[in-house]
Amino acid sequence: MSQTRKKSSSDGETKPQTSFVNKFLRGSKLRSSKAGSRKESNDLKTTDSQPSDETQTTAPVDTAEPLASEMEVGCRMEKNEQFLQKLGEKAVDKCLDLNNCGLTTADMRELGEALKVIPNLEELNLSWNSNVGGNLPLICQKFQAGSNIQRLELVDCALTSEDGVFVGQLLPLLQNLEVLDLSINRNIGGSLNSIAQGLKSASNLKVLKLQSCGLSQKSVKLLDAAFRFLHNLRKLDLSCNKELGGGFEDSSAQVATLEHLQVLDLHQCSLTAGDVVSLTQVIPLLLSLQELDLSANKKMGTSSENLLSRLRFLPALKSLLINNCALERETFTALAEASIHLPALEVFSLSWNKCVGGNLKLLLETLRLSTSLRVLALSSCSLVTEDMALLASVIHTGHLARLQNLDLSYNDSVCDAGWAIFCQNVWLLKELTELDISLRPSTFRDCGQWFRHLLCAVTRLPEITEIGMKRWTLPPSLEEELRCFDQDHGRSIHFDHGGFQ
Template identity: 45%
Template sequence: MRSASKKTETYVACPESKREKPEGVSSRKSPFNLFMNQLQGKKSSEKQGKSQSSLVSRLFKGSRLNPPKTDRPKEKSELETTDSQPDKEVETEAGTETKIETISETPATSETVESQSLGTETDLESNTVKMERFLQRLGKKSHSRSIDLNNCGLTSMDAAELGALLPLLPDLEELDVSWNDFIAGALKPVILQIHHISKLKILRLSNCRLTTDDVLALGEALTTTPDLEELNLSWNNNVGGKLAKILQGIQEGSKIQILELMDCDLTAEDAASVGQVLPQMQNLEVFDLSINRNIGYSLISIVQGLKNTPRLKVLKLHTCGLTQDSIQVLGVAFEHLPELRTLDLSGNKEVGGGFKDSAAHLAHLKLLHVLDLHQCSLSEDDVASLAQVIPLLSSLQELDLSANKKVGGSSENLLSRLRFLPELSTLVITGCSLGKEAFTAFASVIQTGHLTKLQQLDLSYNDSISEEGWATFTQNVPLLKELTELDISLRPANFRECGLWFGRLLSGLTKMPMLSELGIQRWRIPGPQQEDLEYFNHYHKRSIHFDYGGFQ
């Protein structure tokens, strides 16, 4: 191609010879008119037709943000120009040429937009690749909005690398580094980067051996996570005495729904801090303070705060050093917790006798599904009071009274009241020293068609039940059609001969289609029935796991 005499002009070959311009008409034609003249000319060769098509694309390219790419790179390179380049000539086979004006490009070219977009996509892809490699090295899968490093043996170097990656993940919603106790003292770099992920909703740091520096940094970091819904700091003993530093990051109108502080060695001062911050967490649904033995005497502060958490569904105070007075104080809060579904007061051995005058408060919990009172040293008076309130908890699905030895002598009335619990699916009365009368009362309840939704029944470690009691029970247990698990094991080192009732139990299993687990530890089973037991699944095409530990 030959260069034009002027930089702003381009010579384009025409099928016809150059025509003279009429008088009074400008010598410079618009590209559009030129194009129309070309269409009205003589038929050109196939190559000329392709050149005209390319010319149309060039003339109107400026009106589109992203012009479609052609699969004729050679023709495109011959016709495309930029503002910084002179116009070029395009010759046809005829050898004639026509001048047209250059159409200037807009400053923000489509190529620039594509380049910027490509750069952004490349950066995102690069960040994703880095995170995927990091997670794969730790045996974890990559998720766009979640990092789960639970129990994967993180080292200090891993924690440092994670801290460097967090700023690249502004859309992260879940971060879990729980049960990595080897990173003690190395978690601060991670915590300091939390302000880069303001969309964080779930933060789990349980059993990470948080240090004082980690705790202080975490308190500041929480001020930058307004969308946080779950915070789990359980099994970090160093949180004790410093909880106020963390809770200062929880602001008014907090979205936190789950707060778990199990076994954090909390002090009375920590309990007071919790009580002060609870009114700011009106969205709280799950609150677990279990295994903090020093907060029982300071429970009043927490109870005052609980009055401002109307959405609370789960309250766990297992092994918190609660006393008789604590139970009475806690009972006052129940009327402010209409949504409560789970109440765990287990493992508080000093509360025995506390339910005598406060069990009535449980009646406010109309929607209660789970009541766990195991190992609470319940007295006979406690059991009598509970027997009065049980019929008012018609939504109850799980009841655990285990390891309360005095239940056996006074549980006849309590167990007979179970008929008022139509939704009960789990009943655990392990090690309650059940007597003949109590066990017989429980077997009258089954016989009359109640407890039809019972799925799990644990009667283990009640070695005092007589042969007659077991005979009555095994006669009626086939009526529990939905039962999936049954445990009648004896205490360790206490072996006992099976009576005739065992054959009746084995026969009744054929009428219990849902049963999959039968615990019969330490029962000595007669020889013929041992064989029946070993071949039961084969004969009846069942899949029941018999937990008996071999025959003694």
């Protein structure tokens, strides 16, 4: 079921949904009649005592049991059909999406039975149903070895520690599983031993997401022991586990075996200086890495110089997020020098690192060479007017031509002259769709004459749709110009400003 609940069939407004579900279930019934007894069909090949279909139709002594069985199956299918109709689920052949639909305990008991009529189910999403917690076995206990499930999403389901143990026991049965998302279930950290044991059997897993799951230092050690079995892992998300800090100090060796890993998310994990030292030996070996998020780990500011300098060995890196890491001049310098060697970089976020202010010149070569850069985030970096002049110069000389999103918000120390020179050159960013120059929540300022340059630039930016200008207020003269702009150009451009004087 989608996030928008469908009305039940009794409301008389669900004809399209009813016909869709019926169509879906007809396919399921057909598969059930053919594939649902695949095991029995296989047994026929090895057991001569089983009568064939022809024998069953001609031997009166054998007809009663199949007839009763067919009636029982038909009754159960009808009940399951009614249940799935009631849910108004969003399903297409092999996918069942029941996220955020307020499942009750009774629903989950019925759902477990209903899954029997979807023998080829490949994707199951139960996310944002809080009652799943404590009841997960009611739904998934019918899964058998050799299940076709490839994607299992249980985000924010209030899973209990016992549910975590059940997941660990379930994983060896799901040999085809490629995506497992247990994020925002804070109580399963205590059962990670069971989950980690189960992961050793999940050799086809490509995505593992354990964001905000109450992981601890010990959890890292348990996961590290499982990593050497996950040869196909492409994405690993351990973010927002604040008790995880220190876990990598002695337990990161197996991370290096994830040779196909493309995404590593460790933001807000309270990484320690020891973690950073250990990760310095590992991350540069992940040659397939395309996205790295180390944001909100403030202890990196004094200890990450070596790690950041070695990012140059990751030529496939497309996204580098290092927001709010309390970088210092030395660590920022190491990062700036390494970023020159990242030709594929598309997303680069340095927001909330105050040391960038006054030192943007260290990124000059990167900004000139980054022909693939789409997103540049420099929010709350204490930028000064000289930094804006440098950025304007880079734009003026034809660089950053593919930039789509530019975040310069919360840089209140830039004077009107700085905004003016920037706005005079921003029109050269022809692919720009979003620009944010908002002020801090505690600051309100009147727009200067640079706003006219911005309006002029917008007329020459064919893709722009959003301009963040929170807490910039427009005096009457500029208010009138904005009104005229809206009338004359008729484009859907949202100026999110602080209002009129």
